[in-house]
Amino acid sequence: MGNYDAENFDPPAPVAHVTLRNPATGDVLEKVPLLIDSGADTTLLPSEAVEKIGINAEENRAFEVQGFSGDTNVLKVARLDILFLNKTFKGEYLLIDRPIGVLGRNILNKLRIIFDGLRGEWREQK
Numbered sequence: 739m740g741n742y743d744a745e746n747f748d749p750p751a752p753v754a755h756v757t758l759r760n761p762a763t764g765d766v767l768e769k770v771p772l773l774i775d776s777g778a779d780t781t782l783l784p785s786e787a788v789e790k791i792g793i794n795a796e797e798n799r800a801f802e803v804q805g806f807s808g809d810t811n812v813l814k815v816a817r818l819d820i821l822f823l824n825k826t827f828k829g830e831y832l833l834i835d836r837p838i839g840v841l842g843r844n845i846l847n848k849l850r851i852i853f854d855g856l857r858g859e860w861r862e863q864k
């Protein structure tokens with residue numbers, strides 16, 4: 739179970755704390771905050787967190803992304819594992835220069851999550 743974050747979001751929003759793992763070395767970083775965003779196509783990870791486990795962005799690889807407002811950005815890519823709800827998600831993820839990332843539908847569509855906004859909680863439905 740997780741909680742909504744009222745400190746960084748107004749109104750409060752569901753945030754997951756995931757573990758990032760370097761698949762080559764096994765190094766991990768726990769409790770990386772990601773906004774649970776069913777409107778996001780893909781998962782975006784804080785670049786600083788990814789660098790802490792010894793992973794650099796892939797050379798000569800980047801993707802142009804467009805936000806809800808229509809603004810575009812070019813984001814770098816890194817290959818790593820995300821551990822969340824006792825599952826491992828291996829793949830390539832886009833990197834952002836923010837302290838809180840985004841957990842998008844490329845992962846969320848593989849899960850069942852119940853949101854209880856009145857209580858400010860979310861949980862996995864088994």
